[in-house]
Amino acid sequence: MRTILRWARQIAQALHHIHSRGVFQVDIGTYNVLLDWNEDVKLCDFAGSSLDGSEPTVAPGAHSMHPRISITHPSIRSELFAVGSMLYEIETTYEPYNDKNDGELEELFGADQYPEVAYWALGEVITKCWTGQYADSGKIVIDIGQIEIGQSYRATRHADLRLEQWLLEENLHPRLADFSGSRFDERPDLGLESAAAASLECISHRLPRDFDEDSTIISDLFALGSTLYELVAGSRPYEGKKDDVIEAHFMNHEYPSTEDVLLGDIINKPLTEAERAKALAESDAKVAKMTQEELEAMFPQYKNYKPEAVDADEVFAWLMDEYGSI
Known part of the structure; x- marks a missing residue:
């Protein structure tokens, strides 16, 4: 993900530079982006681009243009709309509405209907590009920079940390997948609420809590302990037991023995620390009254x-x- 964000930022920086020189590339897409030996981005193929207001002799692809935005007289608006589609492709590996034909694309974009991007790292940036919320690509550089330093992801709660939610990259590094249904504190409209959170989480990975409480750092830590147990023990905590029995064990602060389990101490900490933090929060509420x-x-x-x-x-x-x- 760091590489994707770096490429996205470098593309925005390059476009900001050419725009400041009176150049509109017009035919913006991943096919006109190269990587150098350091895997840094370079824009290419300016044949047909608009120079100092000249009429371009190329046009962007159907996935990268809005029917109500002129492409014969390119502008920041038309360029950044195409940037949104390119960033979408860079992160998802396919073009927006890749299964639609040109006519369907024109109808969807003309109605200002775009693919769902809420759960993508660049989602907000892409949406702003499509909806004309950027005055120039320099603002895109700033927003992507903020994502890179983590400012947009401090408050993310995954809510479902089962082992099956982790993928292995080619270098065998684990990567957490499927953030659909996760909670984003800065975007509460995207988060799970009460029953939804309870239904998403596996009982063996769910910290017992009041029904109306949503996923939190505490519950994610608890789930992490269960996931590590699942990884090294080969089964979920109390696997084979009924949900109400598992929940009763957790309510009584009873957990599977980790004495002879690899990473036992580490597994036990998220479980017990989650309980301690919950008790502390309850004490906080008591003191406040x-x-x-x-x-x-x-x-x-x-x-x-x-x-x-x-x-x-x-x-x-x-x-x-x-x-x-x-």
Whole structure:
């Protein structure tokens, strides 16, 4: 994925450069992109491009042009629409609506209907290109740069970490796949809600929690412990037992023995740390509801902490600092 993002950024940088020189490539597509010996991107084939406002003698492919955007008088808008389609192809390996003919493409794009890209790394960038939300390709460079440094993915919860969700690359490095149904905190409309989250997760990988709680870091850590167990033990935790029995074990903080299992200590940590974090969160909620008198009775040192306005988060942070845990 790092390579794909780098290529996408370099394409946007190259286009920003030629646009600043009065050049519109027009026929934008992966077929006009080369890689040098360092596997860096180079744009190629400017025969027929528009120079200083001249009329181009080439046209983009049907997958890369909008019927309401002129291609005989190329513009930033027409160029960036094509960029959106090219980035889509780079990440997915196929053109948008690759199974549609030219007439169907014209009808779909004319109605501003585009393939679903919400779960792709470059999804938001692609959508902005297609819908004309960029004033120039320099803004694309900035957005892709933010994705590269992880700013857009700090809040992603996969919600389904079963072993079958992992793929092996040619170099045998594991890669997490299938983010459909995952939760994105910055895009809550894409996330799972209550029953959907419960139905997606396998019972042997699901942290018991209130029905209306969505997938969180805590639940992902718990699922990771079960996945590692599945990897080294060759079976899921409590495999063969009924769902309600497995859930009862987890509710009672009972887990399969990892004493003689490879990575046993590592497997046990996500399971127990998830439970500890959940208990801590419950303590946080309890403290937040306490009155001044109740806090002083439970934590004598709290008398030394007298903020003008008591904020629950500040109180809890102070208590954690004083006591280490609650």
